[in-house]
Every structure is written in C-alpha cells, then in structure tokens.
Amino acid sequence: MNIPMETIQLTAMVSAQMLxxxxxxxxxxxxxxxxxxxxxxxxxxxxxxxxxYDKLAQQIITMTLIMYLLFILCLGAAGAFFCRQLxxxxxxxxxxxxxxxxxxxxxxxxxxGLIPYKFSWKKLKKQKPLHIxxxxxxxxxxxxxxxxATVIMQKFFTMQIESPTPAVPAVPFYTxxxxxxxxxxxxxxxxxxxxxxxxxxxxxxxYLVLRRNKDDFGRDYYKFSLPVVARWAxxxxxxxxxxxxxxxxYICGPNITxxxxxxxxALSFGVSLLLTITCCAIWIVTWKSETPMRHKxxxxxxxxxxxxxxxxxxxxxxxxxxxxx
Numbered sequence: 001m002n003i004p005m006e007t008i009q010l011t012a013m014v015s016a017q018m019l020x021x022x023x024x025x026x027x028x029x030x031x032x033x034x035x036x037x038x039x040x041x042x043x044x045x046x047x048x049x050x051x052x053y054d055k056l057a058q059q060i061i062t063m064t065l066i067m068y069l070l071f072i073l074c075l076g077a078a079g080a081f082f083c084r085q086l087x088x089x090x091x092x093x094x095x096x097x098x099x100x101x102x103x104x105x106x107x108x109x110x111x112x113g114l115i116p117y118k119f120s121w122k123k124l125k126k127q128k129p130l131h132i133x134x135x136x137x138x139x140x141x142x143x144x145x146x147x148x149a150t151v152i153m154q155k156f157f158t159m160q161i162e163s164p165t166p167a168v169p170a171v172p173f174y175t176x177x178x179x180x181x182x183x184x185x186x187x188x189x190x191x192x193x194x195x196x197x198x199x200x201x202x203x204x205x206x207y208l209v210l211r212r213n214k215d216d217f218g219r220d221y222y223k224f225s226l227p228v229v230a231r232w233a234x235x236x237x238x239x240x241x242x243x244x245x246x247x248x249x250y251i252c253g254p255n256i257t258x259x260x261x262x263x264x265x266a267l268s269f270g271v272s273l274l275l276t277i278t279c280c281a282i283w284i285v286t287w288k289s290e291t292p293m294r295h296k297x298x299x300x301x302x303x304x305x306x307x308x309x310x311x312x313x314x315x316x317x318x319x320x321x322x323x324x325x
C-alpha cells in the first residue's frame with residue numbers, strides 16, 4: 001500500500017511533538033518502576049542465596065536515584081515552562097490547597113525510603129528485613145505517585161473543561177483522594193504501572209552496558225544479569241501492548257473502522273508496534289543467548305526505541321481521540 005508523503009510528514013510531526021512528553025514519561029516511570037525490581041531482586045537473592053541478584057539490585061537502585069534526579073529536573077523545567085505560558089498554573093503548583101501537595105508528599109516518601117535504602121546496603125547487610133522495608137517504602141511511595149498523578153490529572157482537566165483558567169478550590173488538598181478514582185482512572189494507573197516495570201527494565205539494560213567497565217563484576221555476572229533484565233523488560237512490554245490495544249478499542253468503540261480508515265493513526269500505531277516488537281526481539285535474543293554481552297548494542301538502543309514507540313503511540317491515540325471527538 002502506497003502511503004502519501006503528506007501522511008508520513010503529519011505522523012512524524014505529531015510524533016515529534018509527543019517526544020518531550022515521552023522522554024519525561026520514560027524518566028518518571030523508570031524511577032518509579034526500578035525500586036520494585038530492586039526489592040524483588042533483593043528478596044530473591046536472600047531466598048535463593050545467590051549474590052548476583054543482590055549485586056543487580058544494587059546497580060538498579062543506583063540507577064533509580066539517577067532517574068529520580070532526572071525526573072525532578074524534567075518536572076521542574078516543565079513546570080517553569082508551563083507556568084510562564086499559563087501564569088494561572090503557578091497557583092496549582094504552590095497553593096497549599098492544591099492536590100499537587102499530595103504529589104510532593106508521595107515523592108518525598110519515595111525518596112525518604114530510597115536514599116537510605118541505597119546508602120545502607122552494606123551497613124544493613126545482616127539486617128535484610130529492615131533494609132528491604134526501606135526499599136519497600138520507596139517503592140510504595142513511587143507507586144502512590146502514579147495514583148496521585150492520575151487523580152490530579154482527572155480533577156484538573158475536568159475543571160479546565162468548565163473554565164479555561166480554573167482556580168484552586170479552597171478545600172484541604174487531601175479531600176481529592178478520599179473517594180476512589182473512576183474505572184478509567186484505575187485502568188490508566190494500571191497501564192502506567194506496567195509501563196514503569198517495562199521502562200525501568202529497558203533502562204537497566206542500558207545502564208548495565210554503560211557501567212560494564214566501571215562496575216566489572218566478571219563475565220559470569222553479566223551472563224546472569226543481562227538475561228534477567230531482558231526478561232523483566234519483555235513480559236511487562238507484552239502486557240503493555242495488550243493494555244494499549246484495549247485503550248484503543250475503548251476509544252474507538254463501535255467506530256473501529258475509524259482506526260483503519262485514518263491513515264495517520266494507523267501509521268502511528270503501526271510504527272509503534274514495529275518498534276515495540278523490535279525491542280521484544282532484542283530482549284528475547286539476549287535472554288536466550290549464551291553470550292548476552294554481545295547484544296550490548298541492541299540493549300543500548302532498546303530504551304531509545306521504547307521512547308520512540310511511546311511517542312508514536314501517544315501521537316496516534318491523540319489523533320484518533322480528536323478525530324472522534
């Protein structure tokens with residue numbers, strides 16, 4: 001099938017517009033998902049008495065703090081940019097009644113657990129339950145951030161429909177979180193959690209490759225750790241593809257033909273699917289390889305492909321939603 005050049009250009013333009021958000025999403029969700037990996041790997045190390053799991057958990061938690069720093073920088077830069085474009089938004093960022101206060105609290109809880117978790121690894125070597133508890137606090141703080149952000153987005157966009165410059169309601173910030181979110185909100189939070197695991201594992205593969213010479217734990221370690229990371233990336237990504245297909249079906253409903261007939265949407269989804277399948281192929285080959293370090297180029301490219309796939313998926317979803325609105 002011949003695809004008009006205008007369609008390709010439009011798809012590329014919309015995807016490029018989504019790229020900054022895709023980068024922020026990747027940094028954010030990697031920071032949130034990596035502590036879950038680290039805690040489970042540390043528990044596995046204790047249960048199976050295999051030190052390689054513990055070493056891998058240490059590396060991942062170091063990467064986590066780097067990603068949290070990147071996430072905070074991106075968040076601050078995005079906040080400053082949008083507050084300059086929309087001055088009324090500043091009140092939503094700093095007002096004590098704003099639901100954003102709960103986001104700052106959940107972020108603080110995550111860091112309050114993760115920082116001592118990282119720097120007490122040797123001190124609490126013989127007190128594993130306490131150490132795992134610190135990591136669990138950090139992981140729970142990160143997961144709660146997903147829930148909090150979902151509630152904030154729902155509330156904020158609902159109010160913006162009513163007024164283009166919504167004011168912060170004069171109620172305690174915690175009241176927004178006392179009632180359970182809608183089914184759509186829960187589904188969205190669930191998809192973000194799956195993406196957090198997928199993104200963090202993809203980033204871990206790149207991190208291990210980049211730290212190969214600095215953290216040289218020997219050939220046997222990398223023969224063990226890279227397939228573990230590849231499996232962690234592969235299975236959540238498959239779940240993510242299934243969940244994304246569900247979201248598309250939810251948006252289309254009975255108008256599924258709109259997806260097929262809309263070339264920019266179909267192209268965006270096709271490119272995203274192709275990039276995602278390429279990543280899955282990289283992870284499967286790495287998982288099954290006897291010499292996984294030979295696939296370091298693929299592991300290094302995988303996070304970039306994941307970001308591009310996420311950007312094109314968002315571009316297609318937004319184009320589809322606007323076309324049906």
